[in-house]
Amino acid sequence: MSQAAVPEALTEPVVRVRPGWTSLLFLANIGLWLGIYAPIQVLLPKQAELLDAAHKETVFGVVTGIGAVVSVLANPAIGLLSDRTCSRFGRRHPWTIAGAVTGALGLVVLSQAGNIVVMTLGWCLVQAGLNGMLATLTSAIPDRVPIAQRAQIGGLVGISQMLGTVLGALVVTVLVTSLPGGYLVSAAVVLAGAAAFVLRTPDATLPAAFRPGGRFREIVANLWISPRAHPDFAWAWGCHFMINLGNALGTLYLLFFLKDAVRYPDPDTGLLILMGLYGAALTVGALTAGYFSDRANRRKPYVLGASVAMALAALLLVFWPTWPAALAAAPLLGVGFGAYWAVALAILTEVLPAAQDRAKDLGVVNIANSLPQVIAPLVTTVILAELGGYSGLFTASAAATLLAGVLITRVRGVA
Template sequence: MSPFNTPAPLDGTPAGKVPAALAEPVQKVSARWVTGLVLVNVGINAAFFGPINVFIGQQAISIDAPSKEAILSLVTACGAAVSLVANPLFGALSDRTTSRFGRRAPWVLAGAVLATAALLAMSFSAAVSLMVLFWCLVQLGANAAYAAITAAVPDRVPLIQRGGVGGLAAMGQTLGILAGAVFGAVVSGNFLVGYWLCAGALLLSVLPYLFHRDDPPLPAGAAGRFRMGRFLRGFWISPRRHQDFAWAWLTRFLVNVGNQLTIVYLLFFLRDVIGHEDPATGVLVLTGIYAVMVMITAVLAGPWSDRVGRRKPFVIGSSATIAMAGAIMAFFPVWPGALAGAAVLGIGFGAYLAVDFALLTQVLPFAASRGKDMGVINVANSLPQVVAPALALLAVTYGGGYRTLFLTAAAIGLLGAVFVVKIKGVD
């Protein structure tokens, strides 16, 4: 079966009366639209990963250095728990939005404003409880924006272009991660300024998309009457009825757990195991290598999968490559080993981000609920942020240290590669 012949059903929309907002896209999107999409991804990921990789850890050290691992795990896990609810919720709300500015743009703007304000407030937090509160608000706002911008891709991008657009979106995500690491190195331990830089990057990044959004509005009656029971039941997507969707969700969850386990304690790994004299700069170097590899493989693998009309071989190979990075970090806990691990992780994750994203858009159950369904998929990105810190804390504290942590990451990533073969509706 060709992956380019499977548009999602419209879930009861009468034939011949499909609004433009719900129609399967056939016209290629412009370079200007793609640029806006990429920049939003840059800003959101800078807001996520600057704090996760550097600033929350530095803030934890300033509050209680002996408990830094536990504080980092608590803050990131609570924020990720919020994102589990926020992403599908705001995706579903955007599906029903009938603003004249479109379905997705209002949520991109509102989410970015909330997350920006919360980052600024977090910079002044001197207690763990305040760190938790404001990081949860960051996650709430950023996930509202992320749910909307993610749903914009199946809304606007035709199947024959999704691998390429997915690769460019992955490049934007990587540039955002790199920006967060650059901020960490530039501010030299001043996490307050680091949070401000992340906030500014997020707010500025959404403006080009908002000015050139090309977001068709949904007619007022097209969403149907709102019923709370039906709205809540809609978040359950039966794995029996939609098996490809279920397997795609599971594989993404496993691969993201493996990836998160590899990076969650990177700052502490460089400081406590490798003995790097400037761990924040070390994170920047590793992130830079990782970023270059991600961007190269993402922009190559995405369009390549479009041309050959296949997704699964790319996803399987990239998942196995991600697992290999964990093994390298486990058996070579020295600076050259960390450099090699970062390069291999970037090679695998770049191809994975580009092609798996395109694959996911092809297994969505209904066109009328793309935002909600992509939000449910995005739970597979957020849930690992809850699971991975807990697993990492157990591995480092009770399970034998960082070697156990990285080997666990490799094993879980390999499971993700294995389960991709269960997806039947996409080649």
């Protein structure tokens, strides 16, 4: 088949994306991450404490763990479905808006949850919907952005994750102080960001003749990406998993750390201050690393530097579990995570096995975002109880991020 016959949806983009498209993707991602992290950082811990104060850590861990299992399944599944969608509205946009609606519905359920079962159901809906949305928004990068621009766009995506986290904490601790109101405002932001992106940006259609075939069993089997056949993808996935595991171990119980270990008098405000420092540093790290990485066409040195910076941030809290140490660790973690995210998407989109499976393969990549949310609560429970408390937890976080740096050195196809 000639190159001219290949539809736009399956070609490698060569035209640089414009600021308008980038801004709308940025806003959609802010809404997505606010919808995930405002609950994780503030609302779910508070709700767990309201429902069962004596076992708040366990309730929070169980709810987030079950939700993370749902996210692990939803992300590649929705990605695979979007790869095979031949709608006249495009491959990605129908699933983006469906995911936003499902996620918003879950947030509404959480706003009314009076027991742990309903709380778990609501969070599962949030994770299913927003991880489906994540699969399609992430695939917009290899769909639309040329390789030479991907680190800069990846940096902006990393900044959007930070801003979603910081704005989420600000909204639900300062602007809207009630638990139900926090969930409802988060739902509105998710819907607004998704609608703006879907209504104002193009989405290439896939002709029915190019839809991948196969029976259901073959389609499901296609979710597996062989490490032997695609070693660079496997090593990059492992690096992404360890970075996210380290980040989850270091941040998932941050509110409880401030309250129970640091004994900061106002943990909500303390969390907001740390998120502000983290966010400012992340922005600097992401923009700087994205610009210089694209300019030099080098990715791995920035990952190595990021893994060291993040590990140092965790080790500060191992040796000095104090408020001044937290003030120093937050920007160090932010600049490292920002630099990592700027080049991570560039690396991961460059090692994808096939253009026709971009969203499915990126859904598999996004498992490396979601799976740590399953593992971290289980590991954290054991560490806090048996392996050194918060010092052990932050040591594990540092070890995970350093291992990520080791794994990225095994990727051969990216400089």
